[in-house]
Every structure is written in structure tokens, then in C-alpha cells.
Amino acid sequence: MSFTQTDILKALGTVEDPDLKRDLVSLNMIKDLVVSPDKVGFTVVLTTPACPLKEKIRQDCEEAVEQVVGPEVAINILMTSSVTTQRDNAPLLPGVKNIVAIASGKGGVGKSTVTTNLAVALAQAGAKVGLIDADIYGPSIPVMFNCEFEQPAVKQVNGKNVIIPIEHYGVKLLSIGFLTPPESAVVWRGPMASAALKQFFSDTDWGELDYLLIDLPPGTSDIHLTMVQTVPVTGAVIVTTPQKVALADAHKGMAMFRQPQINVPILGVVENMAYFTPEELPDNKYYIFGQGGGQTLADKFEVPLLGQVPLVQGVRESGDSGFPVVMKEGVTAGVFKDLAETMARQIAIRNANFTQTQRVELKV
Numbered sequence: 053m054s055f056t057q058t059d060i061l062k063a064l065g066t067v068e069d070p071d072l073k074r075d076l077v078s079l080n081m082i083k084d085l086v087v088s089p090d091k092v093g094f095t096v097v098l099t100t101p102a103c104p105l106k107e108k109i110r111q112d113c114e115e116a117v118e119q120v121v122g123p124e125v126a127i128n129i130l131m132t133s134s135v136t137t138q139r140d141n142a143p144l145l146p147g148v149k150n151i152v153a154i155a156s157g158k159g160g161v162g163k164s165t166v167t168t169n170l171a172v173a174l175a176q177a178g179a180k181v182g183l184i185d186a187d188i189y190g191p192s193i194p195v196m197f198n199c200e201f202e203q204p205a206v207k208q209v210n211g212k213n214v215i216i217p218i219e220h221y222g223v224k225l226l227s228i229g230f231l232t233p234p235e236s237a238v239v240w241r242g243p244m245a246s247a248a249l250k251q252f253f254s255d256t257d258w259g260e261l262d263y264l265l266i267d268l269p270p271g272t273s274d275i276h277l278t279m280v281q282t283v284p285v286t287g288a289v290i291v292t293t294p295q296k297v298a299l300a301d302a303h304k305g306m307a308m309f310r311q312p313q314i315n316v317p318i319l320g321v322v323e324n325m326a327y328f329t330p331e332e333l334p335d336n337k338y339y340i341f342g343q344g345g346g347q348t349l350a351d352k353f354e355v356p357l358l359g360q361v362p363l364v365q366g367v368r369e370s371g372d373s374g375f376p377v378v379m380k381e382g383v384t385a386g387v388f389k390d391l392a393e394t395m396a397r398q399i400a401i402r403n404a405n406f407t408q409t410q411r412v413e414l415k416v
């Protein structure tokens with residue numbers, strides 16, 4: 053059977069990215085196509101290393117090509133990834149492909165826990181990840197990453213001081229907590245915290261990143277405004293528990309991101325503490341904070357429910373010991389890995405379908 057590069061591309065043009073609902077050829081995901089009489093080889097460039105559909109896409113490609121070349125010809129497919137972005141030519145942080153705000157309405161719903169485990173899960177999948185802990189009221193990221201007594205280094209670049217983030221578990225980190233001694237109860241005023249956050253964006257050597265996650269303070273604050281005025285944000289993830297009070301506050305937080313003058317796309321809702329599970333009986337689920345609230349909230353804003361994280365003793369213990377639960381074997385680690393994949397997919401969908409978020413201009 054004879055075939056050409058054009059035949060192979062035509063075959064691959066029938067394979068769809070299930071999320072982006074377009075074929076791999078027009079999405080420019082096929083690279084390095086080599087065709088010889090007994091061999092076909094090419095690379096599929098996925099939109100994220102945390103792609104749960106990797107195996108399905110590979111199989112679909114193989115089947116489509118085999119229909120053209122027959123079973124005797126060897127098909128070599130290399131699966132790689134290049135995270136997509138809408139931040140090309142951004143004046144600030146041009147090396148950062150996606151900036152993702154992690155927000156909640158109410159405090160204590162597990163926003164920092166979710167951010168920590170998402171960041172580590174993305175790094176484990178092979179992504180380049182950064183994390184800014186902007187939670188002035190309780191910067192808990194240094195504890196959760198077991199680096200509360202470390203200080204970021206500063207270097208001089210062209211006569212200017214540049215902060216070097218701390219790196220733990222494959223994640224580059226900066227926290228407002230690094231600026232205050234752990235034991236001292238420093239009360240940060242809004243303007244001080246806003247100035248610190250601006251420095252984290254403008255005077256920090258983040259290098260190349262696929263995802264920069266920002267752990268925001270609960271509710272709506274000056275910090276939120278500083279963020280959207282300083283950098284265009286790719287999207288926001290809202291963390292809530294299923295309790296009525298938490299959902300009501302999450303609703304307000306989501307409405308803020310949707311305000312025309314803010315206009316940050318909401319990537320989805322994470323329902324944390326969705327149900328209690330005793331570690332020794334993982335199939336038993338007790339909906340102690342109520343059931344279905346996260347889904348209802350997501351439906352109301354027509355965004356996906358990205359995942360449900362159980363209330364498990366190990367999550368709290370891992371947070372306190374500075375060894376994120378996603379790094380351990382087990383059901384809960386799997387939940388966070390799935391969550392990271394789902395979020396990465398939503399970012400890819402957002403980048404394929406929407407234009408760049410605009411930085412918010414302050415109107416005076």
C-alpha cells in the first residue's frame with residue numbers, strides 16, 4: 053500500500069481533541085511527521101502535560117493512521133506537550149503562560165490546601181509551576197510546603213533588586229508569610245500587602261512557567277483588585293465547602309470575577325470537604341456539610357464543577373507536616389491529581405476559545 057504525508061495528515065485530520073472539539077491538524081498539534089514505506093512517525097503536542105486524554109488521543113491517532121497504511125507499517129507516536137497561553141507579549145511576566153487565581157468566599161474552606169496540592173500535582177505531571185501566597189490574613193503556604201523558616205534570596209539585575217522564589221517539591225514559591233517572622237502577629241494593612249504583591253509580579257525572577265497559581269485571601273479585598281490591575285489573569289478557580297454559608301460567600305466571590313470591570317473567566321468550582329471519609333473505609337461517605345451544593349453553584353454560573361475533595365484526616369495532617377497529600381499514594385492523592393488535570397483542561401479550553409483577559413485599568 054502506498055501513501056504520502058498528505059494521506060497521513062488527512063487521516064489525522066479526522067482525529068479530534070475531545071476538549072477543544074477540533075481536529076489535531078488544524079489545532080497544529082501534529083509535528084515532525086516522517087513517512088517511509090514501512091514506517092510512519094510523528095509527535096502529538098498536547099495542550100498540557102497533565103492531560104488525562106493522552107492515551108485516548110494516542111489510540112485515536114494510531115487507529116486513523118492504520119486505516120490508511122495497513123497493519124504491516126510501524127506507527128511511532130511521540131506524545132509531548134506545550135502548555136497553551138493567551139499571554140503572548142505580556143509586558144509583565146512574559147515567560148508565564150497562565151496566571152490562575154484560587155479564590156474562596158469564606159475563610160477556612162481549604163483554599164490553601166487545594167492550591168498547594170494542585171501546584172504539586174501539576175509539577176508532578178511535568179509542568180513548570182509557580183505559586184504566590186497572597187493570603188495576608190493567614191499565609192499558610194510556607195507551612196504546607198515545609199519552608200516556613202526560609203527566606204527568598206535577592207539578586208541584583210541591572211542595578212535592581214530581584215527576588216528569587218524558593219523552590220520546593222518542584223514548585224517555585226513566594227509568600228507574604230516570608231516577609232513576616234512566623235511567630236509574630238504582624239497585622240498587614242491593605243496598601244502594604246498590595247505593594248508586596250506587586251513586587252511579587254514585577255520584581256521577581258519567575259523564569260518560564262506554565263502555570264502561576266495565586267492563593268488569594270478569602271472574600272473580596274484590595275489584594276484582588278491589585279492582582280487584576282497588575283496582571284491579566286487567565287482564570288479563577290473558586291473553592292467552597294458544601295455548607296450554605298460557604299456557598300453564599302462563594303457566590304459573591306464569583307459574582308465579583310464576573311463584574312464587567314473585572315471580567316476574569318471562572319474556570320470552575322472545587323467542592324472541598326464534600327464528604328467525610330474514614331481512611332480505613334474509603335467507600336463510606338458521610339455528607340456532613342450537605343450534599344450537591346458545589347454542583348448547584350457551578351450550574352448557576354454555568355461553569356464546571358472541577359472536582360470534589362473529601363474531608364480526610366490525612367489531608368489536614370499532610371498540610372500541617374508540610375508534606376502535601378498528593379505526594380503520597382492513595383485515594384486522596386488521586387482526587388487531587390484528577391482535579392489538577394481537569395483544571396489544566398479548562399485552561400486549555402479557555403485559551404482556545406477566548407481572547408486574552410485584559411488588565412483592569414483603575415478609573416479615577
Ligand SMILES: Nc1ncnc2c1ncn2[C@@H]1O[C@H](COP(=O)(O)OP(=O)(O)OP(=O)(O)O)[C@@H](O)[C@H]1O
Nearest residue numbers: 159160161162163164165190362363364367368371
Ligand atoms: N479536605 C480536607 N480534609 C481535611 N482537612 C482539610 C481539608 N481541606 C482543608 N483542611 C484543613 O482545614 C484547615 C483550613 O484549610 P486551609 O488553610 O487550606 O483553608 P483556607 O481556605 O486557605 O483558609 P484561609 O481562611 O486561611 O484562607 C487546615 O487545617 C487544613 O489542613
